[in-house]
Amino acid sequence: MTSRKRRPVLDKGPHGIVSTYNRGCGCGECTAANTEYNARRRERNRQKLVWDDTLNREVYKATDITHGTASAYRIYGCRCALCEKRRIADNEANRVKKWT
Numbered sequence: 646m647t648s649r650k651r652r653p654v655l656d657k658g659p660h661g662i663v664s665t666y667n668r669g670c671g672c673g674e675c676t677a678a679n680t681e682y683n684a685r686r687r688e689r690n691r692q693k694l695v696w697d698d699t700l701n702r703e704v705y706k707a708t709d710i711t712h713g714t715a716s717a718y719r720i721y722g723c724r725c726a727l728c729e730k731r732r733i734a735d736n737e738a739n740r741v742k743k744w745t
């Protein structure tokens with residue numbers, strides 16, 4: 646585990662918006678704005694997930710992601726054959742790392 650560095654609080658606002666958080670501000674308001682933004686983005690992504698009867702899994706149907714990548718299954722939650730294969734491979738890799 647790497648220790649998390651505390652983000653500095655910027656002198657210049659406006660605070661409580663994502664763009665200030667992205668400029669590096671770590672004040673409570675900006676952090677909360679960023680958390681909410683991420684939650685909303687996840688919610689939007691979830692709406693693009695479609696249940697696939699053949700695979701018996703949720704699959705991300707929009708074409709704006711690259712399947713078989715870590716972000717496709719982690720951020721977008723896709724469970725298509727490609728993404729699932731990548732997820733299992735990554736899990737395997739993590740397990741090996743932990744045990745050695």
Ligand SMILES: [Zn+2]
Nearest residue numbers: 660670672675
């Ligand atoms: Zn701030």
Ligand SMILES: [Zn+2]
Nearest residue numbers: 712723725728
């Ligand atoms: Zn996929």
